[in-house]
Amino acid sequence: MNVANEAVAGHAPHGSHGAHGAHGPTHKQYAIGFALAIILTVIPFALVMSHTLAATPLVIAGFALAQIVVHVVYFLHVDTSEEKRWNLMALLYTAVMVFIVLGGSLWIMHHLYVNMVPHAMHGGVWK
Numbered sequence: 001m002n003v004a005n006e007a008v009a010g011h012a013p014h015g016s017h018g019a020h021g022a023h024g025p026t027h028k029q030y031a032i033g034f035a036l037a038i039i040l041t042v043i044p045f046a047l048v049m050s051h052t053l054a055a056t057p058l059v060i061a062g063f064a065l066a067q068i069v070v071h072v073v074y075f076l077h078v079d080t081s082e083e084k085r086w087n088l089m090a091l092l093y094t095a096v097m098v099f100i101v102l103g104g105s106l107w108i109m110h111h112l113y114v115n116m117v118p119h120a121m122h123g124g125v126w127k
Contacts, residue, residue, distance in 0.1 A: 037067060044063045
């Protein structure tokens, strides 16, 4: 039998572990991820509702980044193990591309704004 026929017959090829192998996620890991996601949502929400911090947008951004890490690790199961190295590389490539596209777009829009409305940046429009 070849590898495709073995997979259909329910036999995994030698040296491979199925999606439900011994190293799969447990209910405890899902519960930890869920609890962290809830905590990382409730804290910024409480900060916004109570108006306690002046730097709330930066704090919210920090909690958002922490929540992204929690989702990637606990729910997408991306880690540095040998089996998942390509998933990690694809995720890092996507993050770099998103950063380049968003950062470049914001940079272009800022420069267009400065060059198209030069007096608005220096307060000359409202004088």
